[in-house]
Amino acid sequence: MLKVKVFTFSPINENTYVLYNEQGKAIIIDPGCYSTEEQETLRNFLTKESLTPVQLLNTHCHLDHVFGNKWVYDTYQTPLHIHPDEEVMLQYAPVSGEKWGLPFTNYSGPIHYLHEGDTIWLENDALKIILAPGHSPASLCFYCEKQQFLIGGDVLFRESIGRSDFPGGNLETLLKSIREQLFVLPDEVEVFPGHGIKTTIGYEKRNNLFLR
DSSP states (O other): OOEEEEEEETTTTEEEEEEEOTTSEEEEESOOOOSHHHHHHHHHHHHHTTOEEEEEEOSOOOHHHHTTHHHHHHHHOOOEEEOGGGHHHHHHHHHHHHHTTOOOOOOOSOEEEOOTTOEEEETTEEEEEEEOOSSSTTOEEEEETTTTEEEEETSEETTEEOOOOSTTOOHHHHHHHIIIIITTSOTTOEEEESSSOOEEHHHHHHHOGGGO
C-alpha cells in the first residue's frame, strides 16, 4: 500500500508529492522545493520516516514543478523520468524562472523517458501512466488503480482546470484529455493536483463548469 505525503513549496504554491510504502521506498513527484529551507523540510521528512527515494518523476516540466529536480538528484542519486516531449519545457524552465524573478539551477543529469501506457512500479505497487496534454505538451498523470488515486499535475483542479496559455498549451486539447483520459476513471478516484486541494473525478464531473 502506498501512502501519499504532500508539501506545498515555492512562491507559486506548487504541490510536491512523496509516495512511499511500508518497506521505506519512496517516489518523489514534481519536487518544487525552491529554497534551502524547503529542501530541508523535504529531507527531514524522508529522514524521519526512514525513507529511501528510488525514483524521481515529473508530471510536466514547467518551472514550479522542476525547481527541486537537481537537489533531489544530487542528494539521492535518482535520475529524472519525464515524457520525451517535455524535455524542451525542461530546457526552457530556467528562462521562465528569470522572467518570473525565480532563477534556479536546472537539472542536468540523466533522463529516462516515460510513455503513455507504461507502468511505474514501487515494489508491489503500480502507477499507470496516463498521457493528458493541453496544459503542457505532454503532461502525465500517475494513476494507482488499486488504491483509486491519481497524481494529476496541472491538468485538473477542484472546480477548475490547468492553464492553457503557456507555450505548448492548448485549451481544446486539455479539455479533450480530461474528458477522454480522466473522466473515464471511476468517480471515486481521488485527484491530487499540482496546486490546491484534492478532489475526486465524480465531484469534477458534477461541479466543474469548464467541463459542462
